[in-house]
Amino acid sequence: MGRIQLKSVTKSFGDVEVIPPLDLTIEDGEFTVFVGPSGCGKSTLLRLIAGLEDITSGSIEIDGSDATDVPPAKRGLAMVFQSYALYPHMTVRKNIAFPLRMAKLDQAEIDRRVEGAASVLNLTDYLDRRPGQLSGGQRQRVAIGRAIVREPAAFLFDEPLSNLDAALRVGMRLEISELHERLATTMIYVTHDQVEAMTMADKIVVLQAGVIEQVGSPLELYRTPRNLFVAGFIGSPRMNFIEGEEAEKHGAHTIGVRPEHIAVSENEGTWNGVVGVSEHLGSDTFFHIHETGLAETITVRADGEVGFRHGDRIQLTPRADVIHRFDAKGLRIE
Amino acid sequence: MARAVTTRRKSFNTALAWAVGLLIFFPILWTILTSFKTEAQAIASPPLFLNFNWTLENYAIVQERSDYMRFLWNSVIIAGGSTLLGVIVAVPAAWAMAFVPSKRTKDILLWMLSTKMLPAVGVLYPIYLLFIRLGLLDTRGGLVVVLMLINLPIIVWMLYTYFREIPGEILEAARMDGATLKEEILHILTPMAVPGIASTVLLNFILAWNEAFWTLNLTAVDAAPLTAFIASYSSPEGLFFAKLSAASTMAIAPILILGWFSQKQLVRGLTFGAVK
Amino acid sequence: MATQHSRSVARLMMAPAVVLLLGWMLVPLTMTLYFSFKKYLPLRGGDLGWVGFDNYIRFVSSSAFWPAVQATLVIVGGVLVITVVLGVLMAMLLDQPMWGQGVVRILVIAPFFVMPTVSALVWKNMFMDPVNGLLAHLWRFFGAEPISWLSEASMTSIVMIVSWQWLPFATLILLTAIQSLDSEQLEAAEMDGAPPLKRFYHIILPHLSRAITIVILIQTIFLLSIFAEIFVTTGGAFGTRTLTYLIFQRVLESQNVGLGSAGGVYAIILANIVAIFLMRIVGKNLDA
Numbered sequence: 001m002g003r004i005q006l007k008s009v010t011k012s013f014g015d016v017e018v019i020p021p022l023d024l025t026i027e028d029g030e031f032t033v034f035v036g037p038s039g040c041g042k043s044t045l046l047r048l049i050a051g052l053e054d055i056t057s058g059s060i061e062i063d064g065s066d067a068t069d070v071p072p073a074k075r076g077l078a079m080v081f082q083s084y085a086l087y088p089h090m091t092v093r094k095n096i097a098f099p100l101r102m103a104k105l106d107q108a109e110i111d112r113r114v115e116g117a118a119s120v121l122n123l124t125d126y127l128d129r130r131p132g133q134l135s136g137g138q139r140q141r142v143a144i145g146r147a148i149v150r151e152p153a154a155f156l157f158d159e160p161l162s163n164l165d166a167a168l169r170v171g172m173r174l175e176i177s178e179l180h181e182r183l184a185t186t187m188i189y190v191t192h193d194q195v196e197a198m199t200m201a202d203k204i205v206v207l208q209a210g211v212i213e214q215v216g217s218p219l220e221l222y223r224t225p226r227n228l229f230v231a232g233f234i235g236s237p238r239m240n241f242i243e244g245e246e247a248e249k250h251g252a253h254t255i256g257v258r259p260e261h262i263a264v265s266e267n268e269g270t271w272n273g274v275v276g277v278s279e280h281l282g283s284d285t286f287f288h289i290h291e292t293g294l295a296e297t298i299t300v301r302a303d304g305e306v307g308f309r310h311g312d313r314i315q316l317t318p319r320a321d322v323i324h325r326f327d328a329k330g331l332r333i334e
Numbered sequence: 335m336a337r338a339v340t341t342r343r344k345s346f347n348t349a350l351a352w353a354v355g356l357l358i359f360f361p362i363l364w365t366i367l368t369s370f371k372t373e374a375q376a377i378a379s380p381p382l383f384l385n386f387n388w389t390l391e392n393y394a395i396v397q398e399r400s401d402y403m404r405f406l407w408n409s410v411i412i413a414g415g416s417t418l419l420g421v422i423v424a425v426p427a428a429w430a431m432a433f434v435p436s437k438r439t440k441d442i443l444l445w446m447l448s449t450k451m452l453p454a455v456g457v458l459y460p461i462y463l464l465f466i467r468l469g470l471l472d473t474r475g476g477l478v479v480v481l482m483l484i485n486l487p488i489i490v491w492m493l494y495t496y497f498r499e500i501p502g503e504i505l506e507a508a509r510m511d512g513a514t515l516k517e518e519i520l521h522i523l524t525p526m527a528v529p530g531i532a533s534t535v536l537l538n539f540i541l542a543w544n545e546a547f548w549t550l551n552l553t554a555v556d557a558a559p560l561t562a563f564i565a566s567y568s569s570p571e572g573l574f575f576a577k578l579s580a581a582s583t584m585a586i587a588p589i590l591i592l593g594w595f596s597q598k599q600l601v602r603g604l605t606f607g608a609v610k
Numbered sequence: 611m612a613t614q615h616s617r618s619v620a621r622l623m624m625a626p627a628v629v630l631l632l633g634w635m636l637v638p639l640t641m642t643l644y645f646s647f648k649k650y651l652p653l654r655g656g657d658l659g660w661v662g663f664d665n666y667i668r669f670v671s672s673s674a675f676w677p678a679v680q681a682t683l684v685i686v687g688g689v690l691v692i693t694v695v696l697g698v699l700m701a702m703l704l705d706q707p708m709w710g711q712g713v714v715r716i717l718v719i720a721p722f723f724v725m726p727t728v729s730a731l732v733w734k735n736m737f738m739d740p741v742n743g744l745l746a747h748l749w750r751f752f753g754a755e756p757i758s759w760l761s762e763a764s765m766t767s768i769v770m771i772v773s774w775q776w777l778p779f780a781t782l783i784l785l786t787a788i789q790s791l792d793s794e795q796l797e798a799a800e801m802d803g804a805p806p807l808k809r810f811y812h813i814i815l816p817h818l819s820r821a822i823t824i825v826i827l828i829q830t831i832f833l834l835s836i837f838a839e840i841f842v843t844t845g846g847a848f849g850t851r852t853l854t855y856l857i858f859q860r861v862l863e864s865q866n867v868g869l870g871s872a873g874g875v876y877a878i879i880l881a882n883i884v885a886i887f888l889m890r891i892v893g894k895n896l897d898a
């Protein structure tokens with residue numbers, strides 16, 4: 001079980017309120033991702049749930065019982081830190097066993113669980129090494145191993161992949177997702193990378209300046225962003241925003257069109273512009289279009305084989321059914 | 335990338351550096367050599383470098399005549415006691431400042447440092463007077479306290495810089511893993527801090543061993559350590575070069591050996607972490 | 611970041627160190643200030659009442675004061691110049707690739723670990739003795755008349771001894787600093803066509819400036835209060851009586867506590883002026 005409920009939780013550091021009153025429910029077994037730009041309070045929120053920081057007011061319930069004043073270790077949560085926070089003077093085996101030793105489990109049980117975790121995480125051959133002798137990915141797995149042996153009510157991940165190189169990051173992303181499938185335990189995952197959020201989450205919580213901008217499944221956020229911030233944050237390349245006359249035609253202050261929802265053509269379209277930089281990814285090509293009279297640059301995602309060149313004047317057609325409309329306050333118009 | 339250097343250049347560097355190094359080391363070498371000569375050989379003209387009859391008689395004489403062991407013992411007690419006491423007081427303080435920093439932490443650290451800058455001579459008489467009143471003059475206990483106090487800022491600072499290198503996330507991880515404060519200190523902090531504490535102990539032992547203002551001014555006979563013992567050679571016994579050398583060698587040898595182990599920590603300890 | 615509970619534990623853990631140092635600072639300081647306004651001669655009548663700023667005025671107007679200031683400045687200045695200049699050179703030399711670097715380092719650092727009374731005595735007797743000292747032998751070897759160092763060239767001798775003791779400190783710190791210099795910076799300068807001397811002047815020296823400042827400040831604080839080296843060699847004679855030594859003599863030798871305490875207050879003020887600069891650098895480093 002691992003249902004976590006935050007009720008009007010606030011956090012202030014001195015006079016600075018980093019989290020204004022916030023309510024959030026994380027259901028049992030859900031993979032929830034907190035995403036937002038750096039400094040948005042997502043890590044603080046995670047640390048409040050972990051109990052590493054005191055909340056200023058409000059309450060936190062875990063599985064229906066008040067955990068607000070329960071110390072971190074007694075909340076039944078396990079955390080994987082950004083720096084992995086492995087104990088450098090202990091072997092992998094001892095690192096993974098540490099929480100079990102602290103819980104005063106008997107040695108046979110400790111060995112059984114450590115061996116189990118090690119085989120799940122492919123660490124069996126490394127059990128007698130020290131963290132210093134491991135690669136980044138292996139360290140990451142040790143940190144996860146230390147978390148899973150406790151069989152916690154929920155896992156907390158604080159930007160766990162940000163110290164890994166790009167290739168490894170993709171691999172670990174899959175491993176964590178698989179782990180979630182297998183354990184079906186609640187996981188809360190903090191990241192600033194919307195790709196991680198989109199690919200892993202059951203539920204995404206988008207945060208800005210300590211405020212929840214939107215909560216929903218990845219596709220909900222993609223399809224119906226509640227405001228300009230979410231619209232701009234979720235999706236890559238970024239959504240194009242157009243203001244002024246063109247927006248008024250749609251009865252909005254701002255309209256948003258995703259790059260993948262604009263068709264390009266040589267001779268017919270709604271808008272036109274001049275091709276600037278093209279980024280060829282092979283499968284896709286991103287064109288940055290200037291002189292459209294709509295916005296400084298319009299980004300378009302086209303098929304990889306589309307072959308316009310720098311300086312070509314081309315025609316653009318947005319898909320009418322997926323134009324997002326926002327009012328003057330930046331809120332979505334349905 | 336380090337650049338490959340020609341062998342010729344490297345040979346030149348080596349020769350020059352060794353020459354300079356030996357020149358700087360020479361007074362110590364000469365003292366050690368002289369300690370094995372007879373008094374006559376020690377003042378022979380021209381001076382004898384290695385071509386003399388090595389003898390241990392000076393060491394025997396120094397030990398017999400001046401109760402050397404008592405001075406040595408005093409040095410050990412004073413340097414060891416003040417360092418130990420200092421570390422006991424400083425470890426919790428440095429731990430708190432490194433892991434639970436507050437807005438005032440920096441001010442407290444700098445203030446501690448400022449007490450180290452207090453010139454000893456400025457407070458010589460008050461301390462002297464207090465020592466007389468409290469019956470501490472010429473006692474090892476009194477010196478242990480004074481040397482502990484003058485080195486306490488350095489001890490706190492060094493420990494602080496070492497502790498700060500222990501990532502806070504590791505301690506949080508331990509807390510999440512269910513370690514109590516006691517267990518956190520026992521299983522995580524102490525093993526990770528031991529190298530830093532050892533270096534701190536080493537450097538401060540050296541500093542206390544060599545301290546020569548308070549040890550000279552606050553001792554007479556009973557508590558006098560090696561610094562005072564050597565100072566007593568200033569005249570006229572100092573003219574017995576071989577015995578002076580033997581006494582000096584005995585006073586500095588243990589510290590030279592310890593010092594070689596602590597050269598890396600020296601920089602950190604004496605610059606308060608400002609140069610790393 | 612911490613919880614309320616850990617904060618109060620932290621305060622408790624700091625308390626002993628803070629209280630001890632506070633006592634160590636305040637009690638003697640208050641007493642020194644108190645005595646400095648008194649005519650206080652423990653062996654000749656004891657406490658003879660308040661005298662206002664008399665001691666402060668008498669201390670600076672005594673015939674011994676200005677020579678003491680001069681001696682202090684010469685020793686501190688001389689040792690600083692020698693140790694910093696040689697220290698930079700030594701650091702650059704030791705930074706070069708060579709065989710037996712570790713051993714050379716040890717040889718160079720050794721003097722720092724020699725207790726002050728030993729180094730003073732060894733230099734005084736075995737090197738500077740006008741008859742049997744090694745330097746006398748060296749002078750005679752070259753046909754020169756040996757010098758009686760500590761009486762004829764007393765200041766030079768003391769500066770030499772103290773420089774020998776402190777050169778390792780400067781070298782070690784500057785070496786540490788030099789090793790943190792990114793070699794790509796030097797290679798970039800070389801590509802930009804800077805010859806070795808210019809590279810030293812434009813790249814190495816600026817890189818070392820902070821370490822040099824720290825060496826100067828820390829050494830100044832220690833050098834202002836050197837004691838054993840003078841106590842053992844000249845006993846303050848031949849113009850080597852520094853402020854520290856003068857105060858020591860007033861307080862413990864002539865037992866004029868009021869006068870000595872006034873001197874002590876001057877010394878404290880002087881040290882604090884240097885200390886402020888040092889603390890500023892150290893404090894900045896703490897933020898980084």
